[in-house]
Amino acid sequence: MSSYLVQRLLLLIPTFIGVTLIGFSVMHLAPGDPAELRAAGGLGGAREGAISRNKQGSVDEALSQWRKQYGLDRPLPIQYAVWLHNLATLNFGDSFKDNQPVWQKISERIPVTVKLNVLSILLVYVVAIPLGIYSATHPNSFGDKATTLIAFVLFAVPLIWAATMAIVFICGGDFLYLFPPAGLESLEYSSAWPLWRKFTDQAWHLFLPVVMLSYDGFAGLSRYMRASMLEVMGQDFVQMARAKGLPARVVIFKHVLRNSLIPQVTILASILPGLIGGSVIIETIFSIPGLGQLGYESVLARDYPTVMALFTVSALLTLLGILISDLLLALVDPRIAFGRRQQ
């Protein structure tokens, strides 16, 4: 197990370098560098002083000075190496927008996004696994077909539509006011509140975003669960268990369920990247101060260091998700050895 872990970790390195290299080149090969943007007044932050100084000197001089300040005067490979070197110390540089350290801005927001995503993954599993069990134990019944159809239709509902409909109809516009349209806590939220009140307030605010992030995952997972259970049910040891007279309930929950849960952990790896993309939309729509909203704002402001840092962090989260699900798989199914990984 530990050698497997080490091998997996080592394999992460080339992948990680590849991912960041792509992100880095995209950002630096795009037309218009930050220095030009800053000269054009496209950047906020410390602009005031810089521009007034700029009035005396020539624009070109200021440009080359800024390029030097941002390290943009060096060749791209060296810029990348410098960036990697800084990454090792979690130094993502300062934001172009407000000159705050990027890492500080990000670390403030990580808990929010992680909370949202962990809750949605939990919700996906809590809803989809029982659905899958029901479908597999009642194959081709009306209930099976109906749940499959509903899950499938939900899968096709665009996130932006669902969220907009929620905002328009149930978040206190001209229609119902069941849920708050924005934020993570009420305006009058205070840490002096009793625990249950804090909890209900948070749950009330988190409900819609979490549901929005998870509903399209029900279809995939419940169908995998169904297929996996049906596969196990067809195997000899299940027939044996039935033949020796075990009650159906015991067969299903003790023998079938345990064996068919194994592949489900790997779904985690395929859900995660979608969740990170979804966070951008959901956090923007519901004004939730998480990584997604920060990403959207930084992209619009062309805040390169922040964008690059966010790109890296979400790539790391995705890689971590894949790694965790692989390790879980190896943990629950000892037959999976690194060398014999099927492709």
Add this chain to the structure above:
Amino acid sequence: MTSTISNSAAAATTDKNSRAGIEAAGGLWSDVWRRFRRNRVALAGFYVVCFLAVIALFADFIANDKPYYLEYRGKVYFPIFRSYLVGMGLGHWPAELVNVNFKKLEAAKAIFPPNPYRPSNINLLEPLESPSGKHWFGTDKLGRDVASGMIHGSRISLSIGFVAVGIAVIIGVMLGAIAGYFGSWVDLMVSRLFEIMLSIPTFFLLITVAALLPPSIFLTMAIIGMTSWVGMARFTRNEFLRIRNLDYVTSAIALGVTDRKVMYKHILPNALAPVIVSVVLGIAGAILVESSLSFLGLGVPAELVTWGSILHEASTTTFAWWLAVFPGFAIFITVLAYYLVGEGLREVLDPRLRGLR
């Protein structure tokens, strides 16, 4: 890895279709069509897809501020047709019709399309009107007709879907074919690339590129295509790996057929089934991504009305429910139709593949 899922899920399914009986006359595709038709839900999806294609194709004839037929000052014109000619540089507008508002021509006899607006017709006197006989789906902040915007927006959605997936297919099939055919270290390298692409936060990369580059439909198509080929490449690779070891391929190689010919003439036609399914699903994916991008105000130019951009307006003017309901439903129905067709095709074409993504 995720590939183990598809393997185990594939093994899970026992399917009656695996016979793949290609019966006598007509060949594979008529057989596919015959069996596809039996699945009524998928067939319904197929009709919706055709319906949307017709709307996109004839958008100018369904929603247009120019009439089909115009009698003006004793002369007969067909302004919509003429606008095509003018657009192609083959004709020009007569002096009395240059930049006129056709609805305000006096003493003119005209037959207008059912929806007599173009999405670009701004009418500041009718902002945010709710649906009525005049404006089927209401108007937006600038008084533009929402129905017209949606009809013309279907062109943007569908063309982005098709072109983006076309790009993805070219990249994906080429890389997958090379990896699966040559195997060994080539496969190792290309598979590493797949892993990298799978770990990239695609949507984040998309909004970054869309924000950095000037807004343009073609760039949006290109970047969606370039970030969505991994699935197809993996399917192609797996099929090539399997087929490469079949006897007929070995004998083709033994006969001295060139690599390229073996790959594209002998293996590819047999490896296309799962790729076709992922093409159909990919179109739905690209339409979703495009609508999300234009919802965020990225990708397509701001003055262009798309399904996503109308939805965006709904999220800021929350009393205008018609801005939320109709365009969102259009995206939903389109995506659902493509999914249904894709699922139907999957059942007919490739019984070994299961699962939604």
